[in-house]
Amino acid sequence: MTLIELMIGLVVGLIVISGAIYTFLVSFKSSRDVVYSARLNQELAAITSIISDDIRRAGHWVQVGDLSSPYSDVGDDFNLVSSTCALYNYDTDADSIVSAAEYSGVRFSDSAIWVKTSGTSMTSCSAGAWERLSDENFMSVDAMTLTDSSLCTVNASSAVCPASVGTDEVASVREINITITASVVNDSDWTKTVQETVKIRNNFYAD
Template sequence: MPPLNPRRRQRGLSLVEAMVGITVGLIVVAGATLLVTAQITEHRRLMMETQVQQDLRAAGDLVLTELRRAGTWEQANNSVWAPGAAAPASNPYSNLTPAAAGDSTTITYQVTAAGRGVSPAEDNIVSAAEERSFFLSGTTLYYRLTADADVAAQPLTDPNSLKITDFKVKLLVQSVPLDSFCNVPCVAGTCPVQEVRRIVVSITGESVSKPVVVRNVEVSTRLRNDRIVGSCA
């Protein structure tokens, strides 16, 4: 004979168990969502930092590439002194702005337009077409191919994606006295001096879409064409 009060077996979940399970599941999903969101945000920030860094590096490399040409002179052989020869000529393209050690937001240099055996021939006179410059205007870095104000400067950075907040050029000058090479003692203050010049360029920029992403690039190069100041008697 079966028992009077048989114990029934429980099937499925109770309401309390279902609510606890749903709560735990929601907590796990919320944690996973926060983790994925943080990963996506971090990845986007790293991509923006990489883009800003690459844009600044590209602009800095272009500035250095052009600055290495500063003082290029077709008749550089005329500046070499030889015993019994006339006084050597000075390089008309050796001027640089800034002309002395210090910081500047603009750098201007000169490059001969004449090529070896190519017209026009070297006239040793600096023209507007032989002057180059880099400068910051607003939040864009520009490159000017000529001193002619009617010719528009070329932007080196895209203002829609990168905002240049600082552009500094520092000129470092090391003077090497050359008075020992004079046959006749020279007058103090007029003796020849070789200026070994190094340019340090610092560019700071920030992302337009995410201003908190700020990066700085500093590059430097030695000018290939040294400047000679003064002369022997």
């Protein structure tokens, strides 16, 4: 075998190897994109489901004996503090008393979604203990917006939901629109936005 033949053989071998490597890289990127897409969809669906199901329970309580409702005013059971934070509570153990352990909340902060695990404040989104809900190693939450689309009536007339009941007769059918946008940490080109409308099961009524 001459030197020229050896060089030609090396060139042909390099071309074949380059083609194989290129095919592998294309296949790897395609597989990675499928994984990114599927996991991002799954993560956002799970987060939205957890938030929605929890908010729907706001204001739930079971009457025990002669105990009256622990909710005497608008905002006692659910308070949309801002477009990025909501605080709420419900009677999980059916004793007709809302204890400190039955307060919860959700907020958007530091490119993540957080849930409240302790603390009784219904006005401060920094008080109490909060736990990260979104996976910081995989996804970055770019935005979360909570919008109030509740329908209220005061003395049988449509009106903006009041801050307090006062002496008026108030009925409120409460709905919250949730919009979340997130992207993959390792590839920001993969971005997805999900929307969900949550109707709180317990309509608020007071007179």
